[in-house]
Amino acid sequence: MTDLQALVEEIHHTLKPRTGEGRVADYIPSLARVDQDKFGIAVIDLDGNVFKSGDCDEAFSIQSVSKVFMLTLALGKHGEATWNRVGREPSGSAFNSIVQLEHEGGKPRNPFINAGAIVISDLVLAGHTPREAIGEIVRFVQYLADDPSIAIDPEVAKSEAATGYRNLALANFMKSFGKLQHPVDHVLGVYFHQCALAMSCTQLARAGLFLAANGKNPLTGHTVVSSQRARRINALMLTCGHYDGSGDFAYHVGLPGKSGVGGGIMAVAPGKAAMAVWSPGLNHNGNSLVGSLALEMLAARTGWSVFGA
């Protein structure tokens, strides 16, 4: 335990000088404004021990990391029927590409690209109003992290909506193929809000712990999903969790994980720990540059890669 704390601190110390690398997402002002020097790490083991360093308790915009929680919620409501609406394959293209949709009849490749997450928002709505669905999402994430203070940043949600032309295009395109059941503005209302969840590394790691523990949060005792479903969500994170850099992340880190353009990454070492990093500078695939390096170091030093003996 002491060792892990030392390791986390060492990684933070080693990589802190590199936080200036990469590029902060600037498509909305509230993201562009974030201090690029921020860098936090938090690891939580199955006994609830937390090892952390840096800006690990400062909330940031988790952006696409939320897609994991949304998928979990949709699977809870619709079960395997979810996969009639969205695929499970890596896309081989950028997170916001529309080409694949045209070639494949409007069905998104997986729930972790924008188009897929919009379909998941449609599934989470399930006849409710956007307000109700957004409330349910926030409560679900609070429950996962066992922390009622988690909230959506309303300014970010508003900015997403104001500049979300690409997502409007994706949603209307799928609607034209009959792939969304609710009105586009309802679906995107949900989508833009869940993107705007603000969480710290510590909160994110706790929220992901059920995926490291066969579906049951060991701290609260809540069974969130079955062990089979936990494995499957992990599989999806590994193959599709980092957009068109998923293969690279698997190669270098070897852990299921999900990144967001806010610079956060949540990752899972099954049977061992959940973890989260935050560093706003992004690499060319839109994943946290220093965050990816931190997880690579962590996996190498702990031997947590799922691909090693």
Added chain:
Amino acid sequence: MTDLQALVEEIHHTLKPRTGEGRVADYIPSLARVDQDKFGIAVIDLDGNVFKSGDCDEAFSIQSVSKVFMLTLALGKHGEATWNRVGREPSGSAFNSIVQLEHEGGKPRNPFINAGAIVISDLVLAGHTPREAIGEIVRFVQYLADDPSIAIDPEVAKSEAATGYRNLALANFMKSFGKLQHPVDHVLGVYFHQCALAMSCTQLARAGLFLAANGKNPLTGHTVVSSQRARRINALMLTCGHYDGSGDFAYHVGLPGKSGVGGGIMAVAPGKAAMAVWSPGLNHNGNSLVGSLALEMLAARTGWSVFGA
């Protein structure tokens, strides 16, 4: 141990009636001629215990499973510089697609699609004659499996060459982008021969054992690759090993693996075992239909998925 033998037999017994499903590859006569009822399973643990059932000792055309051995060989010759020539990302398209090559300047997405494996053949050639390179490949696979009887089926190699228009297109296309260093006919000579390796499930499982054991074959004591490289090859198999069905295989099976259109799949449970299945009927992604189901059952019952605790 006894349990594992019973499990392997049970899986064989349960799935044997379904071998008629799917479609046998028919693009070359020697593949089309194979009896679709063939079905073999072999599992080998790190102590060398073998558990097997059905047609597990009959040699079949391993086809693209060989791409794992070829990658291993290329990495041995060129190290990480290999990745200057071929990517590490899932392709999001069919195994023989040429579209991605045109959009991305002739560089294949990963070593497990045809275009990527052709580049790997170019790297394995490394200035040698095709005959020399083919000899080296055979000896390498014999060494991995510790079995000098493994050979290439010359009839299959000849058929591949006679009907390989699509691969000729891929190779010439990459050549036009300056992405192959040797003459196209040399590169394809190597490529068509390594596709034609004939191995049994038992041989394949043994040949893959180093990947389950951090790079060192526990039976021969040979260190084939470093533990880091073994993890990385496993990561590539998991994200790209089953063409455009890789996400699906990860979701259902949760093990690194590589399939071939001959109906074989080799898979690895790190720290536990290597395994191979053979059943010629293919699903719509070109992967063994019954073989995939067999591995799903095996992973579910053993808890070997890399994504569970």
Added chain:
Amino acid sequence: MTDLQALVEEIHHTLKPRTGEGRVADYIPSLARVDQDKFGIAVIDLDGNVFKSGDCDEAFSIQSVSKVFMLTLALGKHGEATWNRVGREPSGSAFNSIVQLEHEGGKPRNPFINAGAIVISDLVLAGHTPREAIGEIVRFVQYLADDPSIAIDPEVAKSEAATGYRNLALANFMKSFGKLQHPVDHVLGVYFHQCALAMSCTQLARAGLFLAANGKNPLTGHTVVSSQRARRINALMLTCGHYDGSGDFAYHVGLPGKSGVGGGIMAVAPGKAAMAVWSPGLNHNGNSLVGSLALEMLAARTGWSVFGA
């Protein structure tokens, strides 16, 4: 002259039995409801003589035929700078494809596919309100046809807006690339209304007469555009006027023309005549099936093809 009237009647008589072929556009109720048996032809020569037959004086939804008038209007406002915003090349894909936009940075290939016509709507707006722009468009078409009774069908405009998800996708997609200057709803307000212009064959032929006469309407004496611009608009109609069937139309008919999914086609024989046909059944490219055949017969019998001596 008498001959031409006889020819028009003969063509109508010959093809009338085939109006049941093809498929009426059904994406909006007011189009789906149209009687598939409708069939009109009108030809007007440079002296103003009109030759017509069938339902040639019944107004129908001209749909994309209006794109020619919109382009003329945009060129009048912005001149050759129009081409900074939209290309002049055939698209090689369907009228509503979004793939090309993603591959080419959001700039549409030509003004006669939907994406291009949406950009043209943005150019026609030019700082005005949608209501003002729509008024201007209607007045311009009335002026071209010298007929103040031409109007927009408000029910069609409303239906277009209610079901226009694909166009919403195209517009938002271009907006995300910074390719539209006005708000998306303003641009589409204009776009949906100009699609809904209702005109008869006779009116359409008169409105197109300036293109057959070097830019000057010989009936009113109005110079609409320069002779160079008239030639250039004709060139665009010939290469891009029939979506992905433009090559086929040039091959069989050999006249510059523009079709709409309402089943109308306007065509021009430079120096000779302007003409319009209407028959709602569409071929697989979305062009009037019987209308195309009628123009092929007309061009063959008159020798009006621009490609003959």
Added chain:
Amino acid sequence: MTDLQALVEEIHHTLKPRTGEGRVADYIPSLARVDQDKFGIAVIDLDGNVFKSGDCDEAFSIQSVSKVFMLTLALGKHGEATWNRVGREPSGSAFNSIVQLEHEGGKPRNPFINAGAIVISDLVLAGHTPREAIGEIVRFVQYLADDPSIAIDPEVAKSEAATGYRNLALANFMKSFGKLQHPVDHVLGVYFHQCALAMSCTQLARAGLFLAANGKNPLTGHTVVSSQRARRINALMLTCGHYDGSGDFAYHVGLPGKSGVGGGIMAVAPGKAAMAVWSPGLNHNGNSLVGSLALEMLAARTGWSVFGA
């Protein structure tokens, strides 16, 4: 007549200073070696009067201009059945793109892109040996131009074959779809040789005269094709004759024409004249930059555009 000679000289004089613009094709040494300052124009009217200037009698590599003669030959052998093998639509992509082939089952969009011309070579072979077919092609072009001195440049043909990886890719790709009936090396043998025809502007203009005269060469009295077929070949040149710059050429010049990477363009003013220009510097679409400008000036000054009255 004197006027036309003066015009041709004026155009040559005006544009000669700009021959340094653009880029000479350099993919084979014999093209790269050509003097970029070369510039010739030749116009021939239906009475056989020739108006010419500059390097109009120096033979150059006509490259893709030959595709028009090849299409004429294939239509002569196979009639409209030719179109079962190749389309008639602009491609919306580069001359050597393979993407469209994958998306459309291996059938090329038109006979004037490389893939389409390879299919045409297959059709011209028609069971003969490559040597016989090549002989027939040369004799056909000699017959069209009424000039038995026209020949293939063997060095160019050899260079094409030595560096033709992209065309090898296209041919093998189509072969894999079953779209070529002869062996790939036979088809490409024909293809590479017809590309290597060496002709002067004067010869090219004479060879194209039948297309300006309803299919009958007015000088020899030979009926080459029917008037309908002449119109149709002209239509194809107009919509597809300049690769992905066909729309632009129609817009600026307004004449059916076909360009080649050797810097030649042959064009046709139906009922008036045939013409050819040569200037090796190419624009970004691979068409002669100065040659296009020369034809634009010529069409503007003569009023020969097919789109004007």
